[in-house]
Amino acid sequence: MDYLHGFDSKEQDRLIHQAQFLEPYVYTGVDFKKVNRLLEVGCGVGAQSKILLKRFPKIQITGVDFSSAQLHVAAQYLKRPISDGRVHLLQQDAQRLDLVYKKYDAAFLCWFLEHVPEPLKVLKQVRKHLKPGAQIVLTEVFNQALFMEPYSPNYLKYWFEFNELQWTMKGHPFIGAQLGHLLKEAGFKSINVEFRPLHFDSRDPKQRAEFIEFFFQILLSAEPKLRDKNKVSEDMVRQMYKEVEIAKKAKDSVFFYSFARATAIR
Ligand SMILES: C[S@@+](CC[C@H](N)C(=O)[O-])C[C@H]1O[C@@H](n2cnc3c(N)ncnc32)[C@H](O)[C@@H]1O
Numbered sequence: 491m492d493y494l495h496g497f498d499s500k501e502q503d504r505l506i507h508q509a510q511f512l513e514p515y516v517y518t519g520v521d522f523k524k525v526n527r528l529l530e531v532g533c534g535v536g537a538q539s540k541i542l543l544k545r546f547p548k549i550q551i552t553g554v555d556f557s558s559a560q561l562h563v564a565a566q567y568l569k570r571p572i573s574d575g576r577v578h579l580l581q582q583d584a585q586r587l588d589l590v591y592k593k594y595d596a597a598f599l600c601w602f603l604e605h606v607p608e609p610l611k612v613l614k615q616v617r618k619h620l621k622p623g624a625q626i627v628l629t630e631v632f633n634q635a636l637f638m639e640p641y642s643p644n645y646l647k648y649w650f651e652f653n654e655l656q657w658t659m660k661g662h663p664f665i666g667a668q669l670g671h672l673l674k675e676a677g678f679k680s681i682n683v684e685f686r687p688l689h690f691d692s693r694d695p696k697q698r699a700e701f702i703e704f705f706f707q708i709l710l711s712a713e714p715k716l717r718d719k720n721k722v723s724e725d726m727v728r729q730m731y732k733e734v735e736i737a738k739k740a741k742d743s744v745f746f747y748s749f750a751r752a753t754a755i756r
Pocket of ligand 1: 506555
């Protein structure tokens with residue numbers, strides 16, 4: 491069991507911060523008001539589960555993750571809703587889900603399929619567990635879509651190595667562009683895929699700096715593995731820190747990234 495970002499406590503805190511920071515963007519258009527039983531696959535430390543429970547007071551979540559370290563943190567983070575019977579956590583590999591078929595009213599997968607060697611297998615598995623007519627909501631990366639001005643060569647080289655490492659670990663850093671195809675192959679209907687731009691420039695320097703810093707932390711989350719494998723040098727990382735500081739302060743800097751949102755019906 492290996493995973494690009496690792497399972498240390500810094501990374502687990504980062505996931506909670508990430509979910510809160512991106513909540514306004516990720517949850518636009520997510521409507522589980524009529525959902526009772528929600529299947530959340532790749533729930534990690536429960537960062538999205540907490541937001542889902544707050545936004546949709548009626549839902550009960552079955553959260554699945556293959557990592558006992560993540561689930562251990564999730565069990566603490568979601569202690570109250572677990573004791574209220576609103577959350578059940580299960581340790582399973584999403585490629586071989588073992589739950590009750592046709593039980594769930596909806597499924598939610600966020601920043602997850604990018605890490606799975608066989609995303610189609612996961613979607614087929616999830617489909618089997620959904621009731622007919624149930625909705626699946628996917629939020630995934632499309633790492634081709636990163637742009638930062640001023641030109642930052644070390645940042646870009648590091649980003650290449652980050653994606654390359656994920657690729658060699660059998661992940662999919664560009665999976666956002668494949669969601670339509672994968673959902674179709676898995677047998678879903680009424681498929682919709684859209685790209686959500688995160689575009690910040692001098693119109694809002696504070697938000698721009700926050701996004702540059704937020705995204706930088708994502709890059710750094712893979713540093714231990716990249717350093718381990720000699721994919722990035724200490725000097726490259728040092729230069730990248732400088733470039734990021736410049737971008738955060740430069741008058742005309744630009745940050746752009748776009749993630750993918752797909753919905754479909756079983
Ligand atoms: C980037 S985290 C996202 C967690 C959560 N969805 C969120 O947005 O905070 C990806 C999670 O997928 C889990 N994961 C990776 N491959 C898995 C697999 N094959 N089956 C189940 N969980 C897996 C990891 O343990 C990790 O917790």
